Amino acid sequence: MLYIGIDGGGTKTKMVLFDENGSRLKELILPTVHVLTQPQDQSIEILRNGVNQLDPDHTAIIGAGLAGYGQQKELRDKIEYICKEAFRDRPFVVESDVRIAIEGALDGHDGIVVIAGTGSIALSLKNNKLTRCGGWGYQLGDEGSAYWIAKKMFNTFCKEIDGRLPKTVLYDLIMKECDLDVDYDIITFMNHLNRTSIASYAYINGLAADLGDPYAIDIYKQAALEIRSLIQTLLKEHHSIPTISYIGGVFEHASNYILPVLNETIETLISPIHTPEYGAYKLAKKLRVKP
Template identity: 30%
Template sequence: MMVLGVDGGGTSCRAALATAEGRIVGRAKVGPANIRTDLNGARDSIMAAVRDAFASAGQDIASIPDTPALLGLAGANVGTYGVQLRAALPFTHCLIQSDTMIALEGAVGMGDGAIAILGTGSAYLAREANEIRELGGWGFLIGDQGSGARIGRDLLEETLLAFDGIVPGSPLTEAVLAAHRGDPGQIVEFTTSATPGDFATYAPMVFDYADHGDAVAIKIADRAAAAVEASLDALKLKQDAPRCLLGGLAAQIGPRLSAHHQALISPPLQDALGGAISMAVRLFADRDVSHAGPY
């Protein structure tokens, strides 16, 4: 018996095929799979990653429907998107979780602890005495503080405020305006169709300029770090419970946390895809799914 694990987010979708003991034999990575922002596109990405993972392992893709799958997906914590996706997938045995759940499993195992996922979006999850507490994950328009998309949005806002003379500008805001040919209208046009991933492409620029002392970049980066600290505090974990920063921005935001918060941060045990496999093994490998009903 083999199991599938999938980690789908706003930037990429990864899949892994593993043995019943959890040994990964095939991996793949394709485009984004946020089921809230693009359900059909997410399904296509998931299935492409799954097929590629089977190919990587030298396995027959005809076995895909009969392989138990654990999917951790961005957007699965909102509305009925997970239910809609489940109906569109070919798996006989499938469980859809939020991407935060598989990330927690990967980072701290089955014990107490918390994660801050800092990527295109942001979300927080804690487990203590088997109780799950979740914060954030609401999308960058009304949430996702400390995320790449929110940092990019904040940068464009600061650029327009500086253009209007409402706040001081900086080399960073000048560079952003120059990239749009000095026309603030082009920035507005960009925002009308930009995805969260499009906004997040500006985040590396913010941290690069912050490292060189740019005042606006430092303001945005420090705002993101403060948001992360406030969210971690709101989880109200015991002092000795591990807290892990995950995602593409963890390395940039971590050093900007206060000394108190940095002392609480632990390295993750494994990544979210590893968490999906661990969860799949625990839920599927210990039961005879060949005689179980679909789920």
């Protein structure tokens, strides 16, 4: 039997074809199908084309974890419709991207997983009960996310322009990486960016931090403290300290700055056991064994 595991986050959609034993056979990285940022027809087309490339014979069972599939019934219904139109005759199960993340990172066991990518959220799994913390979106929260880091970074840049803060290497890097002729061009530059695009510039903070920029390093410390707060809130759900893991681009690109802060107070922090798309594969496999 073949399975397709799909991790549909806010920035990209990753699809992996697995065999019965969980071995990766093929994989694709496609544009995001986030229900709030991608037109419905385009999301259907991206998902349909992706599964057809991986499984032209229509034999695979699909497990999909898609951003936006949460508490709001309207969004859940829309995502389910998109999946039905895209997958058609293929059997599938759809969950949130955070659900497959915790399934993969903890290999199906109880514990806590924090996700810091374009947005941020933490999820606790205990006795098959899921509890979330954060995940309020960029307008209300997403503290510690790539978007949050980028906004903090650009705000610091503006303060450096004003003279409220002295100019550092961060100022020079933003001028270069954003191709600005004069620093006030940042206003026009930002007005043409959406949430995902803004988040994509968080890498500049990493460049500055690696060069010892104090503001960039402090932004990462603030991000780590926000992420730690999500975890500590969910720890109240557990009588003993559970296994805690993490995934997302912030950890991939800034682990040297984020993890030491978390490790100061969290002794059970581990690297993720499996990827989110593997978690989606495991959910698809559970679908097959249902009576």
